[in-house]
Amino acid sequence: MKISSPRLLSIDVFRAITMLLMIFVNDAGGVHHIPEWIDHAQANEDRLGFADTIFPAFLFIVGLSLPLAIENRRNKQHSFARIALYILSRSLALIVMGFFHVNGEHYNNDAFLPRSVWTILLTISFFIIWLDYPKTLSKNKKYPLIGSGILLLLLLAFLYKGGSPESPHGLQTHWWGILGIIGWAYLVCALIFLLVQGELLLLTIALAILVIINLATHAGWWHVHLPVIGDASSASLVMMGTVASVAYRKLVAKNAYTKVWLFFITAGMLLIAAGFFVRPYAGGISKIYATPAWVFICAGISLLVFTFIVWLVDVKGKYHWFNIIRPAGTSTLTCYLLPYILYSLYALANVYYPRFMNEGIAGIVRSLLLAFIIVIITGWLEKKRIRLKV
Numbered sequence: 001m002k003i004s005s006p007r008l009l010s011i012d013v014f015r016a017i018t019m020l021l022m023i024f025v026n027d028a029g030g031v032h033h034i035p036e037w038i039d040h041a042q043a044n045e046d047r048l049g050f051a052d053t054i055f056p057a058f059l060f061i062v063g064l065s066l067p068l069a070i071e072n073r074r075n076k077q078h079s080f081a082r083i084a085l086y087i088l089s090r091s092l093a094l095i096v097m098g099f100f101h102v103n104g105e106h107y108n109n110d111a112f113l114p115r116s117v118w119t120i121l122l123t124i125s126f127f128i129i130w131l132d133y134p135k136t137l138s139k140n141k142k143y144p145l146i147g148s149g150i151l152l153l154l155l156l157a158f159l160y161k162g163g164s165p166e167s168p169h170g171l172q173t174h175w176w177g178i179l180g181i182i183g184w185a186y187l188v189c190a191l192i193f194l195l196v197q198g199e200l201l202l203l204t205i206a207l208a209i210l211v212i213i214n215l216a217t218h219a220g221w222w223h224v225h226l227p228v229i230g231d232a233s234s235a236s237l238v239m240m241g242t243v244a245s246v247a248y249r250k251l252v253a254k255n256a257y258t259k260v261w262l263f264f265i266t267a268g269m270l271l272i273a274a275g276f277f278v279r280p281y282a283g284g285i286s287k288i289y290a291t292p293a294w295v296f297i298c299a300g301i302s303l304l305v306f307t308f309i310v311w312l313v314d315v316k317g318k319y320h321w322f323n324i325i326r327p328a329g330t331s332t333l334t335c336y337l338l339p340y341i342l343y344s345l346y347a348l349a350n351v352y353y354p355r356f357m358n359e360g361i362a363g364i365v366r367s368l369l370l371a372f373i374i375v376i377i378t379g380w381l382e383k384k385r386i387r388l389k390v
Helices: 009-028 050-075 080-104 115-130 139-159 177-195 200-219 233-253 257-278 292-315 319-330 332-348 360-383
Strands: none
Touching: 009 050, 009 292, 009 319, 009 332, 009 360, 050 080, 050 177, 050 233, 050 292, 080 115, 080 139, 080 177, 115 139, 115 332, 177 200, 177 233, 200 233, 200 292, 233 257, 233 292, 257 292, 292 319, 319 332, 319 360, 332 360
16 A cells, blocks of 8 residues: 655644653652642552553554654655664664663662763763754764764763662663653554555554453463563554554545544544453553553543544644644654753752742643743754754
8 A cells, every 4th residue: 555645734733742741741740749630640550640641642643653754765665675774773763762761760879970961971972873964964974973972872881880889780671761662662563564565454453463462461361471562552552543544544535534533533432431441351540550441541542632633733724823832743852852951950050949849730830831941942953953863
């Protein structure tokens, strides 16, 4: 199947909103006395907080974008091997960044470099390696720059010390972090998409298999841990977005928007209903444990939100309503990494918020303002051609 792949503004808007909210909930996690429904649910709780819906929405958006990126390369006559290499390189970049971020959570205060300095240098190395370099830049300048970024990353790996002062260790695999999880799920779903050439029926079958793996794992039907796929929760969310994206473009190609609303709203409600149905049988609702109920409910919410944004942006043409947060949807990885630098600078300068900004409504407003500031800085950097491209 070959479908033209114009950029969908609705996906950019959905991505921008989700990235803004991701920064918000991450920062709000450090605010005391906020409404329980805003924050993440604890591991032993069978419930869904607002913060628990943001990461799965991002995975869903990865799936929405995936067919567009791959079809764009196919339309440029890129070979199967070249596209596969592109998928592998994108996945590796995200997995590497996620791996280092997770190790940063276990940083040893007795290490050679202070944690804040190590984190800032780490983020700089990411920018040097994966910067969206101008096409006019010669290879003689570009590749030495990338090489210097890789050398810096290797040096930081060498200098890293994790664990406690009594039991230090080097870099280790703990979990893969937000970016790493995205990288592994993207790898699985993108390769499936490439292998089946974007055929909707085969993608739907692949989705069913991933969902069954997730159900079987959490319902105790089997106890096999699959390499790369794991419990298939993240891959299921990405594949749901992929199927939705392909179905949407097929319907739009026929100008069948009525069917878009009918199918997507119905599917979104059925996914939410399915989540509540499996809730008692497969571990309840838990983001921490990535249970099927969490996958289904969050996928349903994401699909309904996407449907509304399609109507608002693609049909009603209200893209300009979101101009202020647009950079979060077009330079998303840059936006995600900037808080790592900001928080590290806070630590180095010994800067702390006043007490009233660390709790309650004032703390929520602080987190929301910070999210907007990060997006605005991202936009400024984007204008200066400083953005990551993975």
